[in-house]
Amino acid sequence: MSASLLDTDPTPIHTVGRLVTNFIIAIGDLTRFLFLTLGGLLGQLPRSRVLWPVMYEVGVRSVPVIAVTGLFIGMVLAVQTYDTLRMYRLESRIGSVINVSLVKELGPVLAATMLAGRVGCAMAAEIGTMRVTEQIDALKALGANPISYLVVPRFLACFCLIPALTLIADGLGMFGGWLVSVQMLGVSDHFFWLYSQQFITAFDVVSGVMKSMFFGAAISIIACHRGFHCGSGAEGVGRAATDSFVCSFIAILVLDLVLVILLNNVYRLLWALGFTVL
Amino acid sequence: MNSSVKSPTLPATAAPVLELRGVSVEFGSQKVLQDISVNVHRGETLVLIGESGCGKSVTTKLLAGLLEPTRGEVRWDGRPVRSRSAREMHRDRLRFGYLFQGAALFDSMNVFENVAFGLRENTTLKDSQIRDVVMERLREVGLAEAVAEKRPSDLSGGMKKRVGLARALAMSPDVVFYDEPTTGLDPVMSDVINELILQTQLNRKVTSVVVTHDMNTVRRVADRVVMLYPLSRVAPGQPQVIYEGTAELAFESEDVRVSSFVRGEAGARLKEMYAA
Numbered sequence: 001m002s003a004s005l006l007d008t009d010p011t012p013i014h015t016v017g018r019l020v021t022n023f024i025i026a027i028g029d030l031t032r033f034l035f036l037t038l039g040g041l042l043g044q045l046p047r048s049r050v051l052w053p054v055m056y057e058v059g060v061r062s063v064p065v066i067a068v069t070g071l072f073i074g075m076v077l078a079v080q081t082y083d084t085l086r087m088y089r090l091e092s093r094i095g096s097v098i099n100v101s102l103v104k105e106l107g108p109v110l111a112a113t114m115l116a117g118r119v120g121c122a123m124a125a126e127i128g129t130m131r132v133t134e135q136i137d138a139l140k141a142l143g144a145n146p147i148s149y150l151v152v153p154r155f156l157a158c159f160c161l162i163p164a165l166t167l168i169a170d171g172l173g174m175f176g177g178w179l180v181s182v183q184m185l186g187v188s189d190h191f192f193w194l195y196s197q198q199f200i201t202a203f204d205v206v207s208g209v210m211k212s213m214f215f216g217a218a219i220s221i222i223a224c225h226r227g228f229h230c231g232s233g234a235e236g237v238g239r240a241a242t243d244s245f246v247c248s249f250i251a252i253l254v255l256d257l258v259l260v261i262l263l264n265n266v267y268r269l270l271w272a273l274g275f276t277v278l
Numbered sequence: 279m280n281s282s283v284k285s286p287t288l289p290a291t292a293a294p295v296l297e298l299r300g301v302s303v304e305f306g307s308q309k310v311l312q313d314i315s316v317n318v319h320r321g322e323t324l325v326l327i328g329e330s331g332c333g334k335s336v337t338t339k340l341l342a343g344l345l346e347p348t349r350g351e352v353r354w355d356g357r358p359v360r361s362r363s364a365r366e367m368h369r370d371r372l373r374f375g376y377l378f379q380g381a382a383l384f385d386s387m388n389v390f391e392n393v394a395f396g397l398r399e400n401t402t403l404k405d406s407q408i409r410d411v412v413m414e415r416l417r418e419v420g421l422a423e424a425v426a427e428k429r430p431s432d433l434s435g436g437m438k439k440r441v442g443l444a445r446a447l448a449m450s451p452d453v454v455f456y457d458e459p460t461t462g463l464d465p466v467m468s469d470v471i472n473e474l475i476l477q478t479q480l481n482r483k484v485t486s487v488v489v490t491h492d493m494n495t496v497r498r499v500a501d502r503v504v505m506l507y508p509l510s511r512v513a514p515g516q517p518q519v520i521y522e523g524t525a526e527l528a529f530e531s532e533d534v535r536v537s538s539f540v541r542g543e544a545g546a547r548l549k550e551m552y553a554a
Contacts, residue, residue: 134382137344141376142396142445143368 033225037155040148046156054153058119059161063168066114070169073106074098074176082185091185095192096199098177103200107170108208109256112215114169115162116248120223123154124244127227128237136228151224155217162216163209170208203270207263214259218251294356295320295453295485296341301350303336309509310336313350314518316504318453323479323486323499325525327539328506333518334489335379337506338455341487342374343367372400375446375454375484379461381438383430389416389441390426396449415444419474436467443474447482454478456488460495472498493540500525505536 010018045051077098085091127150130136139146174196181187223244230240294317303311310333318324318341326334339345340352343359352359354370362370383392393412397403403411413423419440430438439459446454456475460468472495479486479499488499496503505521505528512518521528521536531537538545 134378138382140344143372143400
């Protein structure tokens with residue numbers, strides 16, 4: 001590029017061009033990182049003494065926050081929808097509204113968002129600190145592959161345990177919804193569960209769980225990637241943690257839309273083929 | 279290479295264990311190393327000196343295969359590193375021990391687990407055998423067995439460096455890299471570390487590469503000294519390696535850049551700073 005072009009202030013077209021280029025580079029780098037992780041996964045499974053502590057951190061220690069979030073979201077949904085449904089004398093159907101929302105959307109998305117906040121940020125900060133303090137170089141120097149040692153266990157833990165966390169969020173959300181609707185607002189217990197049962201299909205539960213697995217994979221890959229590309233010092237680590245959450249959250253929303261469209265098409269196809277049980 | 283560069287004292291016929299050939303390194307737009315060539319011969323202790331930011335640690339990481347050059351070639355035992363498969367890289371890298379600048383101990387593990395890490399990852403030794411090796415290495419660097427259960431955060435700077443050295447030596451390497459081993463330590467502990475470097479060299483007959491600013495370390499451990507100059511201050515067409523020779527000759531160098539550095543005299547730099 002000529003010096004005169006570099007010297008001039010960037011025009012909006014330059015700025016947009018630079019942003020698009022950076023975005024494509026970032027997506028390419030993230031994809032390469034994903035394939036390196038999948039390669040590491042195929043090469044050798046992590047040792048149990050490495051995997052179990054990560055599983056415990058991601059799975060067991062996330063249960064309280066996800067349970068509380070699910071419970072309160074169920075309760076809030078009940079309060080918010082009750083008045084509207086009552087206007088149309090449809091309050092007995094509140095169970096279907098709350099539980100379908102939870103199982104199809106809110107359960108998976110909320111569990112993933114909480115995981116991105118609690119676990120993803122911690123992963124980015126931990127790996128970022130390891131990078132800044134040369135611990136990742138030390139891993140290499142001691143004959144360990146940093147991707148296999150650090151990323152693969154975290155990927156596995158998020159991918160395998162987020163379905164359980166989603167089901168916990170779903171279950172506690174339903175309980176919260178039931179608690180407010182039936183115990184506080186006087187909706188019939190029988191109709192609450194009857195309409196829930198009628199409106200929730202097995203496919204809804206399975207698609208929610210499947211979506212959560214993609215969310216879990218995205219959270220772990222983004223968090224570890226940000227950690228590995230962390231800038232220097234405390235500021236770099238803080239930025240890696242923040243970027244990890246922001247990017248994970250956007251990825252969850254984008255993946256949610258794409259997967260909803262995809263799964264709806266799959267549902268129509270299965271229905272057309274006669275899989276009515278779904 | 280610059281005419282002021284001295285000849286190495288070791289026989290030129292000895293095959294280099296590690297070799298950089300015309301290597302350049304750039305991080306984005308930042309150039310760190312430009313066209314440098316460095317050889318490390320079997321059994322020698324090469325000390326890399328130079329101002330902060332001149333690329334000493336980067337050079338060491340290139341030699342250890344922890345970084346890839348932007349241009350040029352890194353060779354181990356005469357064979358390019360790039361020609362090695364991942365499996366060969368993994369096997370050959372185990373010949374190296376690396377003491378990092380801040381020790382780089384794993385925070386999530388205690389001292390025992392840190393020292394045992396390489397053995398657990400790369401050998402089929404039983405737990406009892408690993409324990410014996412770890413305790414032996416800790417004794418070798420003058421640490422009591424009780425330290426084994428401590429976390430890195432509970433250790434002083436000198437203890438961290440010694441644990442880092444024990445970890446670097448756990449796999450009985452042929453080549454040991456020391457990145458600023460005495461930085462941040464008191465004079466007595468610095469001397470302890472220098473003594474440990476010498477003892478390691480004597481007892482294990484290892485090849486050593488030491489990065490340091492500490493001229494006591496240079497005097498005590500160096501067989502050969504290589505001095506790098508920051509690329510931002512290198513005149514166009516001039517080499518970045520401004521000295522290669524013995525420690526004694528470095529102190530007698532007529533090149534003001536070398537002599538002022540080894541004597542710790544700000545001199546011309548101070549004038550430049552004020553002028554800027």
